[in-house]
Amino acid sequence: MSAQPPAGEALLAVDDISLSFGGVRALADVSFDVRQGEIRAIIGPNGAGKSSMLNVINGVYHPQQGTVRFRGETRRRVDPHRAAANGIARTFQNIALFKGMSVLDNIMTGRNLKMRATLFEQAIYVGRNRREELAHRAKVEEIIDFLQIEHIRKTPVGRLPYGLQKRVELARALAAEPTLLLLDEPMAGMNVEEKQDMCRFVLDVNEEFGTTIVLIEHDMGVVMDISERIVVLDYGRKIADGSPEEVRANPAVIDAYLGVAH
Amino acid sequence: MHAGAPSEADTFPKLLLEHARLRGAATAMREKDLGIWQAWSWSEVAENVRDLAGGLSALGLRRGENLAIIGDNRPQLYWAMSAAQALGAVPVPLYQDAVADEMAYILDDADIRYAVVEDQEQVDKLLEIKHRLHKLETIIYEEARGMRNYAQPFLHRYAEVQRLGRKLHEDHPAFLQREVDQGAGQDVAIMLYTSGTTGKPKGVCHTHAALITAARGGCEFDRLGPGDEVLSYLPMAWVGDNLFSYAQAMVGGFTINCPESGDTVMTDMREIGPTYYFAPPRVYENLLTQVMIRMEDASRVKRALFHYFLRVARRCGAEILDRAPGVSVIDRLLYRVGRLLVYGPLRNVLGMSRIRVAYTAGAAIGPDLFRFYRAIGVNLKQLYGSTETCAYVCLQPDGKIKLDSVGPPAPGVEVQLAADGEVLVRSRAMLKEYYKRPDATAEVFDDQGYFRTGDAGFFDQDGHLKIIDRAKDVGRLSNGAIFAPNYIENKLKFFPQIKEAVAFGHGRDEVCAFVNIDLGAVGNWAERRGLAYAGYTDLAGKPEVYDLIQECVEKVNAELAADPMVADSQVHRFLVLHKELDPDDDELTRTRKVRRNFIAEKYAPLVEALYAGKRSCHIETEVKFEDGRRGKIAADVQIRQVQTFPSAPTTPAVTQRKAA
Numbered sequence: 001m002s003a004q005p006p007a008g009e010a011l012l013a014v015d016d017i018s019l020s021f022g023g024v025r026a027l028a029d030v031s032f033d034v035r036q037g038e039i040r041a042i043i044g045p046n047g048a049g050k051s052s053m054l055n056v057i058n059g060v061y062h063p064q065q066g067t068v069r070f071r072g073e074t075r076r077r078v079d080p081h082r083a084a085a086n087g088i089a090r091t092f093q094n095i096a097l098f099k100g101m102s103v104l105d106n107i108m109t110g111r112n113l114k115m116r117a118t119l120f121e122q123a124i125y126v127g128r129n130r131r132e133e134l135a136h137r138a139k140v141e142e143i144i145d146f147l148q149i150e151h152i153r154k155t156p157v158g159r160l161p162y163g164l165q166k167r168v169e170l171a172r173a174l175a176a177e178p179t180l181l182l183l184d185e186p187m188a189g190m191n192v193e194e195k196q197d198m199c200r201f202v203l204d205v206n207e208e209f210g211t212t213i214v215l216i217e218h219d220m221g222v223v224m225d226i227s228e229r230i231v232v233l234d235y236g237r238k239i240a241d242g243s244p245e246e247v248r249a250n251p252a253v254i255d256a257y258l259g260v261a262h
Numbered sequence: 263m264h265a266g267a268p269s270e271a272d273t274f275p276k277l278l279l280e281h282a283r284l285r286g287a288a289t290a291m292r293e294k295d296l297g298i299w300q301a302w303s304w305s306e307v308a309e310n311v312r313d314l315a316g317g318l319s320a321l322g323l324r325r326g327e328n329l330a331i332i333g334d335n336r337p338q339l340y341w342a343m344s345a346a347q348a349l350g351a352v353p354v355p356l357y358q359d360a361v362a363d364e365m366a367y368i369l370d371d372a373d374i375r376y377a378v379v380e381d382q383e384q385v386d387k388l389l390e391i392k393h394r395l396h397k398l399e400t401i402i403y404e405e406a407r408g409m410r411n412y413a414q415p416f417l418h419r420y421a422e423v424q425r426l427g428r429k430l431h432e433d434h435p436a437f438l439q440r441e442v443d444q445g446a447g448q449d450v451a452i453m454l455y456t457s458g459t460t461g462k463p464k465g466v467c468h469t470h471a472a473l474i475t476a477a478r479g480g481c482e483f484d485r486l487g488p489g490d491e492v493l494s495y496l497p498m499a500w501v502g503d504n505l506f507s508y509a510q511a512m513v514g515g516f517t518i519n520c521p522e523s524g525d526t527v528m529t530d531m532r533e534i535g536p537t538y539y540f541a542p543p544r545v546y547e548n549l550l551t552q553v554m555i556r557m558e559d560a561s562r563v564k565r566a567l568f569h570y571f572l573r574v575a576r577r578c579g580a581e582i583l584d585r586a587p588g589v590s591v592i593d594r595l596l597y598r599v600g601r602l603l604v605y606g607p608l609r610n611v612l613g614m615s616r617i618r619v620a621y622t623a624g625a626a627i628g629p630d631l632f633r634f635y636r637a638i639g640v641n642l643k644q645l646y647g648s649t650e651t652c653a654y655v656c657l658q659p660d661g662k663i664k665l666d667s668v669g670p671p672a673p674g675v676e677v678q679l680a681a682d683g684e685v686l687v688r689s690r691a692m693l694k695e696y697y698k699r700p701d702a703t704a705e706v707f708d709d710q711g712y713f714r715t716g717d718a719g720f721f722d723q724d725g726h727l728k729i730i731d732r733a734k735d736v737g738r739l740s741n742g743a744i745f746a747p748n749y750i751e752n753k754l755k756f757f758p759q760i761k762e763a764v765a766f767g768h769g770r771d772e773v774c775a776f777v778n779i780d781l782g783a784v785g786n787w788a789e790r791r792g793l794a795y796a797g798y799t800d801l802a803g804k805p806e807v808y809d810l811i812q813e814c815v816e817k818v819n820a821e822l823a824a825d826p827m828v829a830d831s832q833v834h835r836f837l838v839l840h841k842e843l844d845p846d847d848d849e850l851t852r853t854r855k856v857r858r859n860f861i862a863e864k865y866a867p868l869v870e871a872l873y874a875g876k877r878s879c880h881i882e883t884e885v886k887f888e889d890g891r892r893g894k895i896a897a898d899v900q901i902r903q904v905q906t907f908p909s910a911p912t913t914p915a916v917t918q919r920k921a922a
Contacts, residue, residue, distance in 0.1 A: 144296075145296055146407070150297075151529070153297065207411065208407065
């Protein structure tokens with residue numbers, strides 16, 4: 001188990017968040033918490049503000065109102081770099097990898113924040129840097145083994161099929177050894193088998209590393225299966241929050257998202 | 263005996279201990295893990311086996327009992343094999359990709375109380391069927407990942423079991439030696455289940471003596487010993503892997519290399535550069551297909567070079583490898599240049615730079631394919647054998663290679679032919695019995711102690727054995743002409759575009775066939791033509807693909823027409839199946855042989871449509887996904903009429919074309 005509060009306590013709490021872009025209200029007074037060690041899903045129709053919520057959590061967007069409390073530390077403004085250094089890693093809805101670089105190198109970039117050697121040391125590969133690289137490489141190999149992507153270690157990411165790219169992105173996020181992992185539609189566009197693989201990996205990450213996970217996903221089967229609690233957003237407002245059973249039974253959710261006559 | 267290999271030891275554990283004594287520091291095994299090749303010396307292997315054996319004994323595994331082993335080729339699982347044998351128990355390796363239901367039969371039949379498995383995936387399968395298997399008591403898993411929340415008391419970690427064994431060894435240092443000393447050559451060393459092409463799988467029991475005879479014969483035949491490297495990547499449940507990776511390595515004292523995962527075999531092979539290699543024809547075929555696909559993407563100059571020197575190699579490469587006389591000086595020179603520019607780099611890409619001996623067996627290999635590897639300087643040879651005969655009946659000696667035979671009988675093996683052409687074998691490398699099946703055991707031996715292989719074949723004038731088909735599969739067309747389905751299917755499968763084929767014709771007046779396209783090769787071909795497709799089913803139904811396959815079938819027909827014996831077996835109509843034949847749907851055996859009768863029954867409407875001369879047929883098929891769920895694939899399958907040729911060899915141009 002990694003750092004900070006014991007399992008079950010709130011690792012992250014967003015309080016009364018409002019975010020607008022000009023006249024568009026992306027989020028309005030949204031509050032919820034994420035407990036240490038849980039898998040928390042955010043669902044909602046397109047444009048409900050799910051990705052915006054993730055962006056607020058890791059500091060890409062700065063909300064006009066409200067606070068984010070992470071590991072007991074309350075903040076209003078934080079930049080993504082700080083967030084990452086504090087233990088928040090994420091993957092993106094539309095894959096954001098370095099296409100021309102190998103899988104291995106892409107995952108190594110996830111270790112970047114943990115490198116202490118100076119640029120000069122890195123350039124000539126001596127001393128601290130040498131030791132560091134070896135240690136980081138060992139960690140990266142563990143992740144490669146964990147996600148079963150040995151066979152594509154040296155393949156440029158751009159040549160991989162979509163499902164594998166998603167897995168590489170997850171690998172890179174894991175390389176940062178995050179306390180909190182934000183997954184933006186990790187299973188979008190995958191076939192059934194790929195989805196199942198991904199589900200297993202998400203559960204394994206949660207179980208093996210004790211990583212707390214917040215994920216956005218459209219596949220209701222997946223969400224209901226793997227998450228412990230679900231937040232439902234609609235037009236930037238929170239309309240429900242609870243266990244999968246509670247959310248499934250909530251009439252507001254059924255109307256807004258699961259569809260009345262779908 | 264080569265390089266002072268031990269000769270006194272009559273069981274595998276004794277061989278292992280002897281290697282540990284004689285060459286303790288030499289590398290016995292390697293496995294790529296976390297991106298690095300980890301190595302174990304003979305003495306480390308012996309220690310690990312000792313600890314595991316001790317632990318298994320402490321958990322209650324008894325002499326004479328069977329131990330199931332399930333997983334990919336991992337050193338730890340090979341140790342489990344040795345550990346069981348050290349205790350006088352019998353390892354029973356199972357195919358690791360079998361679904362739980364298939365495993366249940368074998369686990370039950372073999373009275374399994376103990377199982378050593380690789381990881382969570384295998385544990386889950388066993389848990390799924392455990393309620394039906396009243397005998398199964400203890401499961402030992404190697405890989406701890408994902409196992410955190412498994413609290414069942416009958417689950418044990420491999421490392422924990424070894425720790426138990428280490429303690430036992432500290433308390434009773436002589437324990438293992440005493441157990442090993444009790445073993446004798448006549449004890450059963452391993453039980454391998456037949457693939458079950460016919461009926462339920464049967465457990466084939468081999469003694470240490472039989473396997474050691476076969477292994478020693480093979481090692482002497484090809485001068486294998488310490489310093490040789492083999493890549494262990496074929497299922498441990500297959501006799502080939504057991505002979506080549508386990509028995510021969512134990513006898514010859516060479517190094518076993520386990521790949522990182524099933525998907526990395528090609529990279530791992532290149533890194534290791536094995537000197538000794540064994541693969542069924544389909545692996546050689548896949549490698550070649552991949553090379554050819556990649557060559558298509560190469561620049562024009564490279565492509566021209568490649569094809570030019572390949573033609574040179576086809577002309578004289580095999581002869582140069584065999585040191586046959588009659589190769590012109592110019593050809594020799596050209597071949598040298600070719601080796602520098604094409605064959606050498608190509609062999610390097612394939613991981614075959616250091617190969618001294620490569621074997622293929624298990625199915626017929628295409629003459630083109632076979633010749634290709636020999637032409638680029640890989641000493642590829644064929645052997646003939648079966649699970650029951652320790653894969654040791656015929657071997658092709660260096661320099662006396664024929665494309666269409668499997669070589670003369672191996673040293674110490676007697677081969678005879680029955681009146682109906684069935685191949686009969688007698689040797690020491692022979693099964694002891696089928697487990698709990700005295701009836702079946704009695705059935706396969708004739709009164710002179712010859713084993714009935716079930717294969718039909720004949721000897722050529724040089725005493726080399728030629729296998730044509732399974733004896734029982736050889737049928738007759740309604741006009742009485744011989745019909746060897748395998749022969750036709752193989753001819754079809756020799757095209758890279760065709761992955762599987764099933765020929766029908768016994769008792770009919772014409773031959774018709776099902777075809778599975780190779781998604782890799784045909785998919786690439788389609789992309790190159792800008793042909794969009796959604797998946798296998800969609801691609802298989804494209805008229806362009808049908809045209810492509812039709813060309814292949816017609817070429818086969820032309821070949822068949824040239825040989826009067828099989829001229830009547832020309833394919834009249836074919837269809838491209840809407841789904842890939844899959845072992846999970848019982849359509850192929852685990853070693854990927856087609857189960858012709860099962861397929862004929864399952865797709866009866868399609869067979870009927872073929873013979874009724876319909877142009878298309880609608881079919882719905884149930885499929886099993888990897889996770890055991892079921893689904894349906896439906897499609898309208900087209901049927902194509904194919905050009906056939908008159909039996910007398912004529913030019914295709916003048917033969918009339920039967921309606922397309």
